[in-house]
Amino acid sequence: MSPTIVRGMTWEHERGYGSVVKAAEAYRSVAPDVEVQWEYRSLQAFADQDLESLVEQYDLLVIDHPHIPIAAEEKLFTPLNGRGFDTELATLATQSVGRSHESYKHLGQQWGLALDAAAQVAAYRPDLLESPPRNWDEVMALAEEGRVLWPFKPVDAYSSLITIAAGLGEDPMATAGVFLSEEMLTRAMELLVRLARLVPADNAGFNPIQVADVLAESDIFAYSPLLFGYTNYSRVGYRSKRVQYTDIPSSTRGVAGSLLGGAGIAVSSRSRVMDAAIAHAFWLASGPVQEGSYYDGGGQPGNAVAWESARTNSDSLDFFTGTRATLEGAYMRPRFATYIELQNAVSPFVTSALLGEITITELRERLDAGVAEWLVR
Numbered sequence: 001m002s003p004t005i006v007r008g009m010t011w012e013h014e015r016g017y018g019s020v021v022k023a024a025e026a027y028r029s030v031a032p033d034v035e036v037q038w039e040y041r042s043l044q045a046f047a048d049q050d051l052e053s054l055v056e057q058y059d060l061l062v063i064d065h066p067h068i069p070i071a072a073e074e075k076l077f078t079p080l081n082g083r084g085f086d087t088e089l090a091t092l093a094t095q096s097v098g099r100s101h102e103s104y105k106h107l108g109q110q111w112g113l114a115l116d117a118a119a120q121v122a123a124y125r126p127d128l129l130e131s132p133p134r135n136w137d138e139v140m141a142l143a144e145e146g147r148v149l150w151p152f153k154p155v156d157a158y159s160s161l162i163t164i165a166a167g168l169g170e171d172p173m174a175t176a177g178v179f180l181s182e183e184m185l186t187r188a189m190e191l192l193v194r195l196a197r198l199v200p201a202d203n204a205g206f207n208p209i210q211v212a213d214v215l216a217e218s219d220i221f222a223y224s225p226l227l228f229g230y231t232n233y234s235r236v237g238y239r240s241k242r243v244q245y246t247d248i249p250s251s252t253r254g255v256a257g258s259l260l261g262g263a264g265i266a267v268s269s270r271s272r273v274m275d276a277a278i279a280h281a282f283w284l285a286s287g288p289v290q291e292g293s294y295y296d297g298g299g300q301p302g303n304a305v306a307w308e309s310a311r312t313n314s315d316s317l318d319f320f321t322g323t324r325a326t327l328e329g330a331y332m333r334p335r336f337a338t339y340i341e342l343q344n345a346v347s348p349f350v351t352s353a354l355l356g357e358i359t360i361t362e363l364r365e366r367l368d369a370g371v372a373e374w375l376v377r
Contacts, residue, residue: 176372
């Protein structure tokens, strides 16, 4: 008898693709009659994915949690409550890293499972720095020495603005029609403008992977204060030098406020092998798999079992214990079906303001206009 084929779509990176492929190979010994086949899209295509078309083609989708509200409201994914795995679902809720599990919940139902946990963290070269900066004064001092990198292409600049403001004590987009108060936006942007002037000019077009590549290959730069972490760079042999990740610089709220990222696994509501897809999703998100084959394939687990594992931490320069406090205090973006449109529309303005192309006043007007347009119930 031919095996049941479950098709999945993820993103193009060892962290996104190698992880699920390695796990799928291990799954054959668990469910010999099921074959999970994975394909991938580029990182940008992953972020901009058209869910309507993807759910028609694939049974499993690796997704960003801001897509959950629109997927739920348009019934693109299958709710995972009441599908015979409620005990496992309750266990996963207790094994969440910060609000990762919660971020895949909407309208009282669970639409995805935390497969990958992430937030903006800091990174450094332990062979070049005895210890990383722990506050923003120390960051700026190191930046003035020409040893700091910071990715501030639009989506990363936008993420950093949120992280800084939330760390200073004000959650963005908490008031209708207002991105941040005038005072907080000014404080956060003044810090980031100063940082932007101290890092190389090309960082305005860099993403976290590009910064990690430079940190790993060059001995000129030693630290980055805000970027999404990748355990791959902390492992032996991935690049010529290992990069260590740690908590973000402390601010008013300590290391709380970092923008929550990560990725989850969802099941298409159009799947013709729904039971097999749901079973694999729960298996893939479980503690032993996350700590085992998923991590071994290059993944960055979303389950706290893997984050607390002596094996994974030893293998990754304590990536998980070193950034856990930041993840636990991370800021979750507003739950609106149109949130992604807002983020896409206003992110370029943050980079423009950092480069001096528009004023902070103009930035505030555009951010507030975006909130008023897109974040409406």
